[in-house]
Amino acid sequence: MFKEVDIERALLWIEPGPVTLVSAFDGKRNHVMTISWTIALDFAQRIAICTGSWNHTFDVLMKSRECVVAIPPVSMAEKVIRIGDISGRKVDKFKKFCLTALPASTVKAPLIAGCSANLECSVIDHLENYNLVILQVNKVWESKKTERSKMFHAFGDGRFAANGKQMNYRELMLDKLPPNL
Template identity: 35%
Template sequence: MKKHNWPVENVRHWLEPGPIVLISSRWQEQDNIMTLGWHTILEFSPSLVGCMISAGNASFERIRQSGECVINLPDVTMADTVAKIGNCSADTTDKFAAFSLTAEKSQQVSAPSIAECHANFECRLYDDTMIKRYNFFIFEVVAARVKPEPEWPQTLHYAGDGVFRTDGEVIDRKKWFTKVS
């Protein structure tokens, strides 16, 4: 089958590999939640995660000032909530209240975790050198909590234009991996 040209501004449809996350933050006693799809693992130890947070987002300055956040992993049951959070403003909406989410005390950071999410990864700003130019934050995960079940939650992946896809089946190829991680 012949391939056809694809608009370069829409490559995220194919390359957005990571699950959608909800970033919770706190600055000056104000909590916020934002939906984020632009993140990547940068290092195993220390555990570093890079996140591109638009400067136009209310969370940008809150996270920049506080130097911390929580990366919360929702599952497919939260699809409507994830979409709605991504399409409302912190200036007019208390997102915890509006979406009936439980702000849970975090272990290592002041930003709240979201109890309804499958996992919570508490982060501190590790490197801020790319924020000014690229809005790219590098965080160190300083605490992590994950629900024991399901082992592989069905997560959401954004394809752009309001369309999400979900994970597929788990394929185990451990026998081919000879390096110990």
Template identity: 45%
Template structure:
């Protein structure tokens, strides 16, 4: 093995999938692309990382709610586009041809074109590490959608697409909680 720059070590374990976070600041909807997400235990709690450099951050802080929308590989160009422009001067739903849908519990919109959407409430903000902890309150999955492969960011402008699904549920059955 050879050494690599430690500043690039995150590309070895970058989590996924890439998600879109929608917010509403009371006046308008916005979308941001997030490539760092984390599931917390076997619960509907999630963590994302973002901060004041991101236009959606204030909406998250003030409204204390958002949607985690899970796009698929066919939306890659929209995902990158959303992540490379600002909601300050761009209506990202309009620019990228995405359809906002009303949820049941939060003011931020679901994204119709995504495979899944999770309505979330902000339950903690860890400012030191720019981590927002979310509690899922309602989840939606489009099982009629043909494309179901999600994408994962490597962190250097490249992505990996989910591939073959490997089933080891029986082998792990005794190790998983009953309701998983």
């Protein structure tokens, strides 16, 4: 279902700012929250998510110091928004939303089946004043059926858009890009 790809490809999933699902494991069960505030920080696979203890999954990922950032396709949009509308403190959202958890290889947090990509991450810093959790991506898995155009983005007011028309200015940027991107 997923294939491991070059770690540098992590950037291609976070830079466009898609709505993501972030999973974590507490030793007994899996947890998941919807996160649209993500930031690509550099070409060294460091990314940030903005969240805090108002979310149960944040507490779990800060204790375990790891998580998976999954990029759902637009076909999962309604489910992803519903996942972001209830707390998993008492409810097993994997069961409630029929999510299939698959084993990751560097973290205990699960990959999420049906997503276009899953990034295995370790927590490397926490800028508490800004609610920023800094993550190091350890491994990138892409769906064998991935079409990059199918991620979706939040406008911030309850409206969302799927990726639109793409423009290719690669030639102008080649001097800035790592060789395998």
